[in-house]
Amino acid sequence: MGESSNMPFWRAKSLEAMSGPEWESLCDGCGRCCLNKLEDWDTGEIAWTNLACQLLDGQSCRCSDYENRHATVPDCVQLDPATVRQLSWLPATCAYRLVAEGRDLYWWHHLVSGDPDTVHQAGISARGRTISELGKDVEDYEDHIVEWPGENPFEDAA
Template sequence: MNETPFWARKSLDEMTAEEWEQLCDGCGRCCLNKLEDWDTGEIIWTNVACHMLDGASCRCADYENRHASVPDCVTLDPDLVRSIAWLPPSCGYRLIAEGRPLYWWHHLVSGDPDTVHQAGVSVRGRTVSEEGMEPEDYEDHLAAWPGDDPGEGDQSEIGKSSEIGK
């Protein structure tokens, strides 16, 4: 039996549906509303979360039926992962697509789905809901941290400061 974990030996295209779903680290960053500068194409992050995002778990409140409530919710697939610029740099899908390893806090590595929160990588406690907010008001909620790569630098220090992401 091969002891190398599936994410280290398979490409995104080779993964089963179950393996694919396990790659999500539960950070919730992809569920934040983003703005795009029409002139430059630059992605500008906000802390405005989709109304379907559960702020405690950082997971979709109704993942299986999300398109009924959010018709433009993006369904990731291998080709899309390789072509979109707004996936967070720490996203498991993006890391595997780029041939990089998962970070220590990813539940597939740590064995604990809470380490993404303990490491300060998730959006837990750092968002406002889009519910009742006009899109033009998103500019009042710009945030740089969702686009930061928490794997840069000394990983042993990630999440150990209460200032991470603030």
């Protein structure tokens, strides 16, 4: 067998070649993609908010109704390989983005560390940093703009 048989699947396979379970396991559980974002229509610039989707569990940073999320949140973006390559707002630390760019996962990703809590311990996740979008008017979203979801404190550590 070749060298790729000893490589983890995310280094040996393209996003398109991954099985369903492999694809789902790539999610690091940071919850950043579930934050509301504002887009400047003229420049395309994205501004992150600390307003979380109503389905985001603020403790686990996972969707509280993943299988049925589109019934509650019809505009929830379904990630697939093509979408991952098109979205400019995926966090720089996102495993889907990293793999699409040919980069490796960070040490805190559960597939590397073996522990789903390291994403929180490393300070990457949205845990404890969000409020629910419920009851907020879209006009008030600008009052909730934050920088941290777009930052990558481990930029040179991958």
